[in-house]
Amino acid sequence: xxxxxxxxxxxxxxxxxxxRVNQDRKWGLADEEGRLVVPPSYDGILDxxxxxxxxxxxxxxxxxxxxxxxxxxxxxxxxxxxxxKIR
Numbered sequence: 001x002x003x004x005x006x007x008x009x010x011x012x013x014x015x016x017x018x019x020r021v022n023q024d025r026k027w028g029l030a031d032e033e034g035r036l037v038v039p040p041s042y043d044g045i046l047d048x049x050x051x052x053x054x055x056x057x058x059x060x061x062x063x064x065x066x067x068x069x070x071x072x073x074x075x076x077x078x079x080x081x082x083x084x085k086i087r
Contacts, residue, residue, distance in 0.1 A: 015048035016081040029054065029083045038083040044071035045079075053086065054079040 012020040018029045018037055028040035044062060046055040060074025080086045 012047060015054075018048075018054075018081070018083065020045050020047065020054070027056070029079070038079065043074060046071070052078060053081065054083075 014032065017031055019032075021028050021030045021036070021040060023040040025043075026040035027042045027045040028036055029038040029045065030036050038056075042056040042058060044057045044060045048054050055076055056079055057071055057074040057076045060071040060076075063070050063072050078086050
């Protein structure tokens with residue numbers, strides 16, 4: 001599969017059959033077959049958080065310090081297990 005996102009020196013893991021992808025500096029979610037469930041349209045997506053989902057942002061910026069990366073600022077929403085916006 002192409003474009004699997006990496007952060008903190010490791011590739012993103014699959015959660016509920018979806019993985020974060022990064023293409024042309026935009027983030028989305030793909031299934032195990034590589035089909036885009038959420039097209040890369042966000043400025044960042046955090047890895048899946050149990051009980052919450054994926055947190056996606058627009059207008060945020062990627063920051064790196066040492067071995068770690070994170071997103072700052074922007075407007076955040078939550079995506080469910082199917083990649084649908086829930087908050």
